[in-house]
Amino acid sequence: MKFNRETLIRVIILLCGLTIAHLGVTLFLQTSMGSDPFNVMIQGLFRKLGELIKGQWLTHGRVHVAVSLLIVAILLIVDRSYIRIGTLLCMLLGGPIIDMFSLILSPLELLSAPLVLRILTLALGCVILAFGMTIVIKSEAGTGPNDLVSVVISDKTRLPFGAVRVGVDIIFVLLGWLLGGVVGVGTLICAFLVGPAAGIFMPYSEKLVKRFVKQR
Numbered sequence: 001m002k003f004n005r006e007t008l009i010r011v012i013i014l015l016c017g018l019t020i021a022h023l024g025v026t027l028f029l030q031t032s033m034g035s036d037p038f039n040v041m042i043q044g045l046f047r048k049l050g051e052l053i054k055g056q057w058l059t060h061g062r063v064h065v066a067v068s069l070l071i072v073a074i075l076l077i078v079d080r081s082y083i084r085i086g087t088l089l090c091m092l093l094g095g096p097i098i099d100m101f102s103l104i105l106s107p108l109e110l111l112s113a114p115l116v117l118r119i120l121t122l123a124l125g126c127v128i129l130a131f132g133m134t135i136v137i138k139s140e141a142g143t144g145p146n147d148l149v150s151v152v153i154s155d156k157t158r159l160p161f162g163a164v165r166v167g168v169d170i171i172f173v174l175l176g177w178l179l180g181g182v183v184g185v186g187t188l189i190c191a192f193l194v195g196p197a198a199g200i201f202m203p204y205s206e207k208l209v210k211r212f213v214k215q216r
Contacts, residue, residue, distance in 0.1 A: 017135025027125030034186030044181025061095030086142020130197035
């Protein structure tokens with residue numbers, strides 16, 4: 001991607017979408033009722049490492065960065081054409097954004113909130129994630145490492161993306177569950193809500209991005 005003024009605007013749009021998406025992720029992580037498949041795996045890995053490594057420096061966000069870095073390193077070997085500036089930004093900033101929102105939202109004590117409120121918060125988080133995700137996609141500045149796993153496998157095997165995404169998500173969930181991650185109603189809500197919500201937001205996000213890019 002040639003870096004010019006339009007690219008800068010698209011990167012800024014991606015960062016806005018990334019922040020929105022990870023606010024959604026943090027909301028359903030705070031309810032501890034399960035989260036999206038990738039973060040179930042991250043949560044499980046974080047908990048397992050927490051048993052082995054003692055120290056306040058270990059956070060969900062930092063484990064997120066480490067796993068994303070591993071995915072990018074593998075993609076650099078497999079096919080580096082998938083790596084764009086937005087991919088690197090998603091890799092580096094996704095985890096810290098989750099940590100930031102976790103700190104901000106912790107006083108709300110959502111874990112001890114009534115069940116109905118926790119479910120509503122989780123559903124809201126899924127919708128916010130879907131909106132932010134569509135902004136990131138339509139920015140055309142790059143795709144997050146976790147999403148690229150499905151994209152690359154689909155491209156290389158010529159299998160339908162939808163089927164590959166389901167398979168990859170199942171693997172993420174199984175790994176997370178085996179490591180101690182929370183698989184619950186939240187994981188099911190994410191599975192059935194994020195996709196349809198993203199489908200609704202996609203055309204609006206595309207128009208929004210085009211409007212900002214044209215105003216450059």
